[in-house]
Amino acid sequence: xxxxGIDASQVDDLASAADRLYELDADAFVxxxxxxxxxxxxxxxxxLAAEVKALRRPxxxxxxxxxxxxxxxADREALMAAAGALAEGQHRLLAGEVVDLAALQxxxxxxxxxxxxxxxxxxxxxxxxxxxxxxxxxxHPQLRRATFAQEPTPTRGFDLLAAAGLxxxxxxxxxxxxxxxxxxxxxxxxxxxxxxxxxxAAPAAPAEATGAPADKGAERRPxxxxxxxxxxxxxxxxxxxxxxxxxxxxxxxAVERVAEAEARLAEARRHHDETxxxxxxxxxxxxxxxxxxxxxx
Numbered sequence: 001x002x003x004x005g006i007d008a009s010q011v012d013d014l015a016s017a018a019d020r021l022y023e024l025d026a027d028a029f030v031x032x033x034x035x036x037x038x039x040x041x042x043x044x045x046x047x048l049a050a051e052v053k054a055l056r057r058p059x060x061x062x063x064x065x066x067x068x069x070x071x072x073x074a075d076r077e078a079l080m081a082a083a084g085a086l087a088e089g090q091h092r093l094l095a096g097e098v099v100d101l102a103a104l105q106x107x108x109x110x111x112x113x114x115x116x117x118x119x120x121x122x123x124x125x126x127x128x129x130x131x132x133x134x135x136x137x138x139x140h141p142q143l144r145r146a147t148f149a150q151e152p153t154p155t156r157g158f159d160l161l162a163a164a165g166l167x168x169x170x171x172x173x174x175x176x177x178x179x180x181x182x183x184x185x186x187x188x189x190x191x192x193x194x195x196x197x198x199x200x201a202a203p204a205a206p207a208e209a210t211g212a213p214a215d216k217g218a219e220r221r222p223x224x225x226x227x228x229x230x231x232x233x234x235x236x237x238x239x240x241x242x243x244x245x246x247x248x249x250x251x252x253x254a255v256e257r258v259a260e261a262e263a264r265l266a267e268a269r270r271h272h273d274e275t276x277x278x279x280x281x282x283x284x285x286x287x288x289x290x291x292x293x294x295x296x297x
Contacts, residue, residue, distance in 0.1 A: 069146035
């Protein structure tokens with residue numbers, strides 16, 4: 001890189017161009033990109049030049065996110081490994097395997113926090129962006145290369161198992177053995193009393209053995225699998241506050257962008273109207289000139 005630009009001879013494809021451009025500050029991005037595009041066109045590499053021209057300037061948060069990822073490659077790889085282990089654990093859990101999901105979630109949160117703490121500003125937004133990018137496999141290439149133009153935001157399906165408080169499925173309790181006094185395979189005949197098939201002194205046999213309806217209070221039903229409810233910790237509350245702050249910041253930026261777009265639209269309309277006015281004036285002047293020349297002839 002020389003004079004704030006990028007040597008086009010060192011750019012082989014779009015990925016290498018993005019690697020070099022997104023390591024720059026957001027303020028230097030546009031000038032460096034346009035200079036690279038010009039050099040690529042001069043070298044008859046117009047197709048690549050068009051692709052590079054389409055690269056968008058990173059937002060302030062995306063630029064800081066790229067900086068953090070590039071400054072800590074070991075921590076970046078640790079985050080991706082923790083995210084991969086969490087995703088695999090969730091799939092195994094859904095398949096019915098025994099998985100320590102809480103430990104995998106804790107390792108993922110710790111890896112996110114380690115990187116987010118390296119941010120010099122916007123730590124809350126960086127934390128939320130790292131968390132969202134690490135659980136979205138489609139964003140892993142950008143996460144690994146640190147080439148974000150827009151900071152990722154958590155989706156509705158983010159960490160679905162954790163959000164639902166799903167833990168290991170409870171095992172169905174084993175059925176207790178039948179009393180020894182019960183007659184195996186005994187069934188009560190219609191119109192007969194229970195005592196005809198069961199000794200009076202014997203404990204009441206299970207409803208499955210006698211076929212007789214049991215009292216509602218004594219009826220045993222298979223216990224449904226239970227879900228262990230996750231109890232929010234202080235760290236969970238802090239994370240929720242960070243996500244809320246990030247969401248509010250995104251909303252504020254969206255409002256600012258709308259205002260900027262409206263201002264640009266108004267300026268474009270003013271320029272358009274001015275252009276039409278000048279063209280009409282020029283046409284009027286040209287018509288007068290033509291009329292004057294005609295009279296002279």
